[in-house]
Amino acid sequence: MRPLEDILIIDLSQFLSAPSATLRMADLGARVIKVERPETGDICRQLYVSNVNLNGESSIFRAINRNKESFQANLKDAVDKERVLKLIAKADVLVHNFRPGVIERLGFDYDTIKKVNPNIIYGSISGYGEEGRWRPKPGQDLLAQSLSGVTWLSGTQDNGPTPIGLALVDILSGAHLVQGILAALVKRSKTGEGSKVSVNMLESILDFQFESITTFYHDGGQPTVRPKNNSAHAYLGAPYGIYKTQNGYMVLAMGSIPVLGELLGCEPLKAYTEISSWFTKRDEIKKILADHLSTGTTEKWLSILEPADIWCASVMDWKTLFSEEGFKVLEMIQTVVMSDGFEYKTTRCPIKIDGEYLTSSVGSPKLGENTKAIVKELIN
Secondary structure, three states: OOOOOOOEEEEOOOOOHHHHHHHHHHHOOOEEEEEEOOOOOOHHHHOOOOOOEEOOEEHHHHHHOOOOEEEEOOOOOHHHHHHHHHHHHOOOEEEEOOOOOHHHHHOOOHHHHHHHOOOOEEEEEEOOOOOOOOOOOOOOHHHHHHHHOHHHOOOOOOOOOOOOOOOHHHHHHHHHHHHHHHHHHHHHHHHOOOEEEEEEHHHHHHHHOHHHHHHHHHOOOOOOOOOOOOOOOOOOOOOOEEEEOOOOEEEEOOOOHHHHHHHHOOHHHHHOOOOOHHHHOHHHHHHHHHHHHOOOOHHHHHHHHHHHOOOEEEOOOHHHHHOOHHHHOOOOEEEEEOOOOOEEEEEOOOOEEOOEEOOOOEOOOOOOOOHHHHHHHHHO
């Protein structure tokens, strides 16, 4: 039995943030009914990150909405709205990511829903919270990254702001929503009381930077200074970074500079005996190290450093990674099947419980494909 079996989730969300939360809860055993507008459905169905089309719709939608049911309803239509409210009355959890103000106009705000289902766990994600002048701004990943300061942590000193090339804020806020909902479910099991769980994207990406923000507040508010070269972290000293070799790239994490000098046969590095110099002379040390590492292959350097327990690794692309035994043994890729027989490969849930992976062969639903069955089972 999976931990969330018999938990019913009504999902009014779209795009990435909240749907990533309901995906994780579906992996954990919950039944997720995704409520989608007629004709267009979740806008994410047509939100493409490339020209990859999977069975008529976007790869993003297929990846993030597997293992869910689709219920078609127009929340502005009185009949459809009543149907959805009947579903919510039987649900354990309601999730949405409408902008503040929109959910109230639709009549699905917490105070209204609590009258329909007093024990509901009501989970929501917004862009910037429910107060302040940023309240109505669109909660989009790149916008949140840009406001949060995180774009000044990647890249080198001469770069401009550098965003992280993933929908990081969406996925983080979705993970935080899952954490809050699970905690609220535990609370309800003890008290019988429902809860309102609120997450916003800006706070999620700020929390992600807790180490660097704490440093900022305790180093006199000094500006963030990224390395001039071989950057991997705006604050950490040498050797932390990515280095080019004769045949590729490798990374070095924290380590003693003189020890590296000894192991690699790089005499100039042995002079940096003071730990403070690894920070104050970071760029100088990295330049020496980079020049030296460029004279040998990745395999050569790893064969020296790994037996000495130096934290290092080769830099792989996906093609290389997926061919490695270390990846294959994880069984991280699963094949899922849609109701029409269309199969596609995607990632599985990274959580293992009692030694078992949380896999499911159920692909993403066609728009409204479960509407009739859900009406017959839960509404009529």
